Amino acid sequence: MKTALTLSGSIRKESYNRVLQQHMGRALTAAGVEVTELDLTDFPMPIFNEDLEVDSVPEATVKLAELWRSHDIIFIATPEYNGGVSPLMVNTITWLSRQKPSPFRHAVFGIGGVSSGKYGTIWNLSHLRDSLSKVGTLVVPTLLGIGPADQAFDEKGDPVEPAIIRKVEQMVHELTHFSRG
Numbered sequence: 079m080k081t082a083l084t085l086s087g088s089i090r091k092e093s094y095n096r097v098l099q100q101h102m103g104r105a106l107t108a109a110g111v112e113v114t115e116l117d118l119t120d121f122p123m124p125i126f127n128e129d130l131e132v133d134s135v136p137e138a139t140v141k142l143a144e145l146w147r148s149h150d151i152i153f154i155a156t157p158e159y160n161g162g163v164s165p166l167m168v169n170t171i172t173w174l175s176r177q178k179p180s181p182f183r184h185a186v187f188g189i190g191g192v193s194s195g196k197y198g199t200i201w202n203l204s205h206l207r208d209s210l211s212k213v214g215t216l217v218v219p220t221l222l223g224i225g226p227a228d229q230a231f232d233e234k235g236d237p238v239e240p241a242i243i244r245k246v247e248q249m250v251h252e253l254t255h256f257s258r259g
């Protein structure tokens with residue numbers, strides 16, 4: 079059975095990206111994947127600084143890196159901040175990029191984002207895919223850009239737009255069929 083981790087680049091209490099994280103978790107479970115939902119609140123890391131690497135690598139970094147290395151699929155839902163990737167997500171990726179062996183070269187990754195604007199985090203997704211690719215990540219081609227957030231989900235937290243429902247199915251197919259070999 080394939081295993082997946084899901085996470086959200088927003089730890090805000092009412093985060094829409096967590097709603098997307100949970101929806102993808104249900105979609106992957108329905109496809110026969112064993113899903114573990116992570117909350118980045120449980121993985122606190124200070125703002126990255128090379129000086130801290132000398133003797134202060136956070137325990138959370140080591141733990142998260144091991145989790146990323148030991149799962150087949152990773153789905154990240156993350157908001158767009160000022161046309162870029164959220165600081166929480168950037169900091170998490172920065173810390174993980176310094177871990178050995180690389181936490182980016184085992185799993186197949188899917189990325190998505192929900193924003194209050196109608197462009198659905200397209201700039202965030204473009205930056206995030208680029209940055210993940212630079213550290214050797216295999217990111218599936220389907221991107222889940224969703225917005226405006228307040229019209230995107232029903233009361234169960236499932237997307238309402240047929241185009242988004244189709245994209246979720248497409249991404250689940252890619253995540254469960256692509257492999258790093």
Ligand SMILES: Cc1cc2nc3c(=O)[nH]c(=O)nc-3n(C[C@H](O)[C@H](O)[C@H](O)COP(=O)(O)O)c2cc1C
Pocket residue numbers: 088089090092093094095096157158159160161162192193194195196197198199225227
């Ligand atoms: C600092 C900041 C910058 C933002 N920049 C953007 C942006 O560039 N594009 C956009 O669509 N939404 C932007 N937003 C709005 C977010 O899309 C919105 O707050 C979203 O709900 C955040 O995701 P969350 O609900 O998962 O916390 C920004 C919000 C904040 C706080």
